[in-house]
Amino acid sequence: QVSSPSGEGTDAVVILEKTPFQEEKVLELLKKHTKLELQMRNDIYTETPPVLNFSLSEEIKTTVVYPATEKHLQKYLRQEVHLIRETWEDYKNITLPFIQAQSFSIQWVYNILEKKAEADRIIHENPDPGNGFVLVPDFKWNQNQLDDLYLIALIHRREVKSLRDLTAEHLPLLRNILQEGKEAVAKRFGVPASQLRIYLHYQPSYYHLHVHFTALGYDAPGSSVERAHLLADVIDNLETDSAYYQTRALTFALRADELLFKKFQEAGRV
Ligand code: M7G
Numbered sequence: 531q532v533s534s535p536s537g538e539g540t541d542a543v544v545i546l547e548k549t550p551f552q553e554e555k556v557l558e559l560l561k562k563h564t565k566l567e568l569q570m571r572n573d574i575y576t577e578t579p580p581v582l583n584f585s586l587s588e589e590i591k592t593t594v595v596y597p598a599t600e601k602h603l604q605k606y607l608r609q610e611v612h613l614i615r616e617t618w619e620d621y622k623n624i625t626l627p628f629i630q631a632q633s634f635s636i637q638w639v640y641n642i643l644e645k646k647a648e649a650d651r652i653i654h655e656n657p658d659p660g661n662g663f664v665l666v667p668d669f670k671w672n673q674n675q676l677d678d679l680y681l682i683a684l685i686h687r688r689e690v691k692s693l694r695d696l697t698a699e700h701l702p703l704l705r706n707i708l709q710e711g712k713e714a715v716a717k718r719f720g721v722p723a724s725q726l727r728i729y730l731h732y733q734p735s736y737y738h739l740h741v742h743f744t745a746l747g748y749d750a751p752g753s754s755v756e757r758a759h760l761l762a763d764v765i766d767n768l769e770t771d772s773a774y775y776q777t778r779a780l781t782f783a784l785r786a787d788e789l790l791f792k793k794f795q796e797a798g799r800v
Pocket of ligand 1: 638648666668669670682734735736737752
């Protein structure tokens with residue numbers, strides 16, 4: 531909670547993340563701690579207890595959400611999770627009405643698309659209103675090292691909420707993101723397409739279609755099988771069947787305190 535001058539409290543979310551080690555720093559640290567205590571040894575494997583006095587002060591990245599809504603607070607609190615298998619009927623009867631009723635603002639997306647925010651960070655843009663997009667570094671990446679490279683492509687079209695809305699009509703747009711996105715990342719960061727994980731989330735947190743680009747060697751949050759859908763596979767599926775995402779069941783995890791989970795519970799689907 532943050533107190534205003536009037537003494538009133540407003541919630542804030544402060545996210546602290548340890549950034550990947552930088553090679554030179556690791557060497558420095560190991561030189562400093564030459565006498566590490568032994569905790570376990572088995573054959574060629576040895577473990578030491580965690581060392582508390584490593585200097586990590588410069589290795590922590592901070593993200594602040596302020597003022598934070600109830601949904602932001604929920605998102606970051608630890609909670610029990612459950613797997614949902616959403617049929618197309620479930621989507622129409624439960625998920626879609628939920629998305630339409632909720633008001634998780636996507637103003638930040640519009641600000642990027644309209645160059646009102648982060649304009650100087652744009653890596654690539656295809657300005658076509660139907661098949662274009664903007665590629666920017668994700669919030670989660672501080673751009674200091676390529677190990678945890680993370681970019682997002684935001685589409686210019688505004689009516690495509692998620693994977694569930696995609697049909698063959700969107701193939702040119704998706705192909706542009708895949709092709710131009712790969713080229714832009716290779717050109718700017720020198721990371722080849724073979725080392726990129728390019729995918730969509732289902733469910734996403736923000737219902738304006740976007741594509742994640744992360745370094746293959748980075749275990750990015752949300753890259754697990756119950757959430758990530760590789761863009762190349764999405765394109766293939768739509769080429770095979772334009773209604774693929776309007777017929778198939780999709781799996782995702784929901785936290786027990788999420789409103790959408792409660793809606794699935796009320797409908798007797800969990
Ligand atoms: P998502 O799949 O909707 O949900 O992805 P997730 O946040 O649960 O992964 C949205 C992505 O947009 C995430 O990777 C966020 O880190 C990123 N993101 C969110 N915001 C509010 C911003 C922002 O203001 N700027 C940028 N550059 N990225 C953001």
